Amino acid sequence: MTEAGLQDRTAAEETELLARLRAGDERAFEALVERHYPTMLAVARHYVKTRAVAEEVVQDAWLGVLKGIDRFEGRSSLRTWILRILVNTAKTRGVREARSVPFASLAPQGDEPAVEPERFRSADDPFSGHWRAYPGNWQRLPDEALAERETLDVVLAAIHELPPPQRIVITMRDIQGCDPEEVCEALEVSEGNQRVLLHRARSKVRSALERHLDG
Amino acid sequence: MNAYKFLRTDGTGVFTRFAWPLPDRGPGEWVEAEPDPCRAGIHACRLGDLPYWAGRVLYEIELDGHVVEHKTKVVAPRGRLLRRIDAWDDAFRSGYTRYCADRAHEIARENGIERWEEVIEPSIPEGPALLGFVAARIADAAGGADAYHAERARQADWLAERLGLV
Amino acid sequence: MADHEHISCQEVVELVNDYLDQTLEPDETSLFEQHINFCDGCDWYLNQMRTTISTMGRITEDEVPPETRDKLLSAFREWKRT
Numbered sequence: 001m002t003e004a005g006l007q008d009r010t011a012a013e014e015t016e017l018l019a020r021l022r023a024g025d026e027r028a029f030e031a032l033v034e035r036h037y038p039t040m041l042a043v044a045r046h047y048v049k050t051r052a053v054a055e056e057v058v059q060d061a062w063l064g065v066l067k068g069i070d071r072f073e074g075r076s077s078l079r080t081w082i083l084r085i086l087v088n089t090a091k092t093r094g095v096r097e098a099r100s101v102p103f104a105s106l107a108p109q110g111d112e113p114a115v116e117p118e119r120f121r122s123a124d125d126p127f128s129g130h131w132r133a134y135p136g137n138w139q140r141l142p143d144e145a146l147a148e149r150e151t152l153d154v155v156l157a158a159i160h161e162l163p164p165p166q167r168i169v170i171t172m173r174d175i176q177g178c179d180p181e182e183v184c185e186a187l188e189v190s191e192g193n194q195r196v197l198l199h200r201a202r203s204k205v206r207s208a209l210e211r212h213l214d215g
Numbered sequence: 216m217n218a219y220k221f222l223r224t225d226g227t228g229v230f231t232r233f234a235w236p237l238p239d240r241g242p243g244e245w246v247e248a249e250p251d252p253c254r255a256g257i258h259a260c261r262l263g264d265l266p267y268w269a270g271r272v273l274y275e276i277e278l279d280g281h282v283v284e285h286k287t288k289v290v291a292p293r294g295r296l297l298r299r300i301d302a303w304d305d306a307f308r309s310g311y312t313r314y315c316a317d318r319a320h321e322i323a324r325e326n327g328i329e330r331w332e333e334v335i336e337p338s339i340p341e342g343p344a345l346l347g348f349v350a351a352r353i354a355d356a357a358g359g360a361d362a363y364h365a366e367r368a369r370q371a372d373w374l375a376e377r378l379g380l381v
Numbered sequence: 382m383a384d385h386e387h388i389s390c391q392e393v394v395e396l397v398n399d400y401l402d403q404t405l406e407p408d409e410t411s412l413f414e415q416h417i418n419f420c421d422g423c424d425w426y427l428n429q430m431r432t433t434i435s436t437m438g439r440i441t442e443d444e445v446p447p448e449t450r451d452k453l454l455s456a457f458r459e460w461k462r463t
Contacts, residue, residue, distance in 0.1 A: 030450070033445060113394075115394045126330050126334055129389025130422075209432075
């Protein structure tokens with residue numbers, strides 16, 4: 001299935017859930033909660049101090065969603081709309097229990113190359129900037145190597161060690177499948193910043209996976 | 216409009232890995248692309264573009280609809296493979312690789328940029344796409360962008376003549 | 382980048398994620414693909430990044446805690462009544 005096909009199917013499913021929700025279908029509500037809970041919790045965690053408060057924020061946000069569900073016009077994705085309510089709820093709560101450093105001030109720092117410069121030929125070399133030695137060809141690896149629990153653990157550990165702005169962006173984009181727009185809206189960060197944070201995060205995770213797979 | 220297209224040995228697109236309907240006693244089926252004018256679409260080579268994309272297997276492709284010309288490729292909303300160009304086989308690729316390597320040595324020596332010599336032979340196992348780049352890159356080092364393009368055009372002429380393409 | 386006829390591997394690894402997310406300009410995309418075409422090292426790096434992303438896609442998240450689920454269901458039933 002193509003990228004576009006998957007998105008279309010998700011959009012169709014959400015339209016159906018929304019209709020059932022408005023009709024009072026409890027199962028539809030449960031399904032929506034389940035679908036969006038991880039993202040909502042992750043985003044709430046970013047605005048308030050503790051997980052306990054974040055969970056309360058998520059619950060309050062769902063009340064807000066129910067109150068406003070008849071007004072949702074579908075101009076943005078449902079998730080974007082839900083996240084907007086969540087962010088407003090979190091910030092209101094956050095005023096009282098703010099995190100010490102707001103997200104926006106953690107701007108992408110100076111130089112953080114995706115791959116160590118030593119792995120490329122130096123400036124005086126005719127092929128300056130090209131690989132000294134090629135990285136591994138993972139297509140040669142047996143499928144099991146990538147499907148192992150251990151591989152997933154290496155990735156999870158790498159994500160856990162990321163600085164918070166990179167961690168939340170990669171979690172939303174690559175684990176939870178959010179669009180760039182949803183991330184920018186939820187975290188109130190520019191498209192450019194979001195891209196840089198994602199790039200740095202992915203580069204670190206790839207690097208950790210490389211150490212694990214290639215030794 | 217007719218053009219050319221390189222695919223992987225398994226008949227999939229080099230970057231998209233899309234499985235192309237291959238010609239078999241007749242053209243392959245038409246393939247339509249997602250509508251996205253600058254980004255997506257059926258990508259193909261004019262004759263002059265062949266050196267940039269030198270791949271494993273070469274096909275002639277028929278393009279339909281509004282064809283947009285870019286610097287080193289054309290993009291169309293619809294295309295179908297007409298025939299495989301059998302002359303482009305591994306032996307031919309080796310011959311072309313050798314031609315590019317020899318040109319690379321020639322340009323380097325003529326212009327006194329010997330330090331480039333050391334990358335030519337080790338690059339040969341990589342094949343025609345890399346050697347074409349190396350030769351053009353050395354030309355660029357010697358004579359700038361114009362020389363780069365001239366060398367690429369020379370490569371395209373060499374290919375067209377020996378593959379019997381017009 | 383329009384001045385150069387080529388990009389290096391060192392530049393490619395910085396562009397890989399923009400390429401995968403399709404946020405490169407068309408001419409940048411061409412230069413990127415031309416490089417990938419002749420450079421196995423970068424082709425393999427691109428594939429490594431794709432594999433890294435798809436591995437992350439397989440991570441499943443925690444379930445909704447039961448207490449939260451119950452609270453939300455009562456809230457839902459309350460909302461239905463009004």
